[in-house]
Amino acid sequence: MRLTTKGRYAVTAMIDLSLNQGHGPVTLRSISQNQGISLSYLEQLFAKMRKSGLISGTRGPGGGYILNRDVDRISIADIVVAVDEPLDITECAGREDCQDGRRCLSHGLWSELSDQLYGFLAGISLGELMRQSGLTRIREESRQVEVPSLADTA
Amino acid sequence: MRLTTKGRYAVTAMIDLSLNQGHGPVTLRSISQNQGISLSYLEQLFAKMRKSGLISGTRGPGGGYILNRDVDRISIADIVVAVDEPLDITECAGREDCQDGRRCLSHGLWSELSDQLYGFLAGISLGELMRQSGLTRIREESRQVEVPSLADTA
DNA sequence: CAATAACCGAGTAATATAGTTGGTTATTGA
DNA sequence: TCAATAACCAACTATATTACTCGGTTATTG
Secondary structure: OOOOOHHHHHHHHHHHHHOOOOOEEHHHHHHHHHOOOOHHHHHHHHHHHHOOOOEEOOOOOOHHHHHHHHHHHHHHHHHHHHHHEEEEOOOOOOOOOOOOOOOOHHEEEHEEEHHEEEEEEEHEEEEHHOOOOHHHHOOOOOHHHHHOOOOOOO | OOOHHHHHHHHHHHHHHHHOOOOOOOOOOHHHHHHHHHHHHHHHHHHHHHHHEEEEEEOOOOOOOOOOOOOOHHHHHHHHHHHOOOOOOOOOOOOOOOOOOOOHHHHHHHHHHHHHHHHHHHOEHHHHHHOOOHHHHHHHHHHHHOOOOOOOOO
């Protein structure tokens, strides 16, 4: 398991989505503007998360993305895994034929650590992450500005 | 905090170093051969870890690297941080002037998660990681092959 | 039918990763 | 003293990943 800026972008975007849902689907355009992430990059990230079943999109005016599960049933690990595909870079790359035992250092140990890290991130839900830094307050403030109901998207 | 393959290389190398110390300093050449990591890349990684005070090197024949602290007093976080420099990619990049509160999603939340991750990795020592997958056995096997005392480095 | 917004794919620039090359300096033992 | 070892160092290179741009299509709405 890796944890790169790509995963960070995805988690950030998902939090923005979480904060602004309940007003119907959230557009990538608004997330792009709020978070300063390019629209196309968001599209790529969201395509992966959609394929992983985390979200679903609806087209046309009033469309956008919604979470498929409750914020407390989507973990950070879900998001990171969806977006940051594993890309096996072990020496022996899947094959268990590391000859002399020594080559296996990378194979065995890192995957062990990786599992632990996964478990850790799987234990943090989107909901928990949202709540734990007084962001709900900010949410209230930004609501009326943030989710204009189709009228003033200019 | 990021967690990339670079950190993985560093941790793997440090475990190799841990397993083979006690016979004196361990050369990068031997780590390179054991783990299949290029010598020069190891040099770059070890330069950073040396600057972080995790290890120290001695030159000349019989030289190599040793850990500066006990394996149980060096954490995975120490290694990752030494090697995978932070590289602030928050929107507001350090400046706290994110104007409207919304921009701060990336700023506040990820650093919070990052802190938690750091705490997690700081709680795992090199020693623990070494011990927890039956690697001490492998160590015994590889010892006589692995750390020839200066004679047969061919 | 025009506007919206997801969806899609091919490209591109910038950066990070991993390695190469070609050194120097310090230490050792013959 | 000298040759071998091995850390230390800097510049350069190839590849991969990141993040973005561009130019579309499809579905939905009013």
